[in-house]
Amino acid sequence: MEKKYSNPCSRCGTERIMLRTWTEKTENSTIVNREMICPNPKCQQEVIKDNKIQADKYSSWKRRGKERAVERKRVLQEIRKKKKK
Ligand SMILES: [Zn+2]
Numbered sequence: 001m002e003k004k005y006s007n008p009c010s011r012c013g014t015e016r017i018m019l020r021t022w023t024e025k026t027e028n029s030t031i032v033n034r035e036m037i038c039p040n041p042k043c044q045q046e047v048i049k050d051n052k053i054q055a056d057k058y059s060s061w062k063r064r065g066k067e068r069a070v071e072r073k074r075v076l077q078e079i080r081k082k083k084k085k
Pocket residue numbers: 009010011012013014038039040043044
């Protein structure tokens with residue numbers, strides 16, 4: 001029995017509609033990708049905007065994390081140097 005594929009819009013809760021499907025071939029399988037959008041174009045615009053904000057937040061958070069890791073390494077190296085003396 002096939003379960004109905006439910007994917008409601010995160011903003012308005014309306015069942016999303018399929019915009020397009022495409023397949024991606026990997027080494028041992030084929031993945032079917034689905035792009036789902038909200039049937040309300042205005043709402044979909046907002047969803048895209050939200051997603052972009054989230055992606056920006058995530059990438060800046062990741063960048064900060066990397067900078068912190070570099071800083072931590074530098075501090076540790078300095079501590080080690082001091083201990084040697
Ligand atoms: Zn919506």
